[in-house]
Amino acid sequence: MDKEVNNNNSVINAHTGDLYLEGDNTGFVLLSKLSFLINLPRANSLWYLLFSPACCGIELMQAGGTRTDLDRFGMVFRSTPRQADVMIVGGTVTYKMAERVKLLYQQMSEPKYVISMGSCANCGGLFDRSYSVLKGVDLIIPVDIYIPGCPPRPEALLDGLMLLQKKIKSEDWGRIVSRHKARIDEL
């Protein structure tokens, strides 16, 4: 951060990364890219859907516990898809469940993200030859982040969520809106 403070007139002139600050003791002006200002709160208030089809869900609960503590990243669970930003598919998805997962995804409001957690959600995992298990959740909904493991440790889930934050921060707001439109046209 470059800083220049003139004590006589109290002029502040600072900039860091995408932020530019200028002013004096009567007030200041903050200059930045609109995408940066929109993405910063979006990335730091990722609300995830309280939903998990199988045993990876236990690690998901654990990730909300004291050791990894998702709350400090502004991530809290929501029990309705309407209020959720990210869906963490933690576990084995059967064909019977697949249709419900798709419905939940469609009920979430844009912009929405999906994390596929664990081998089962990634590719069917150890149920690869099963007659009733979906071979990867990306066959029904678009996935942003894949987390390998059976189950992934809470640290791995946290890493995935931080990657998602990075992805969100790098997004262009205009593109998100057009993607939203494209998805609505698809339906």
Next chain:
Amino acid sequence: MNISEVHTEVKKFFPEKISDVIASGPLSFFYFEPEIIKELFLVLRDKIGMEFKHLSYIAAVDNKECFELVYCLYSYRWGNVIHLKTRLSRENPIIKSISDLFVAAEWHEREAYDLMGIIFEEHPDLRRIMMPDDFEGHPLRKDFKEKDNYHGIPTSREKILGKF
């Protein structure tokens, strides 16, 4: 009562319809003809000295020539377990339901119907229990062939191992 005592006891009721005791490892059992199932289980459940009041499980086995049903009974009073088996033909796997004698049988029979396609006559509610209602076929049969999609969802995934 152990399995051989139970066997001599029920042999008096159904002399023709019951095989000898077959011992295979720790598990001893005998076969019975499917048509006597109701009477046999009534005797096993209610006769003083046997009193097998608890049905632990019903298992269905596909051994390619025929289907086999395995019934496991437990007596709370005498603390012992017996296994009974019966054989059904592959073409026509029909047997009477025992859900009026043992309430636990209801779900076990639904499961055997769902996964193996065994029809239980006089069952109060013979629907699929685990697979979706519109699923075609019975997946644990040896000759089951998986469809290539379910409601438009593909049932296989492209293998990427060995591509790089």
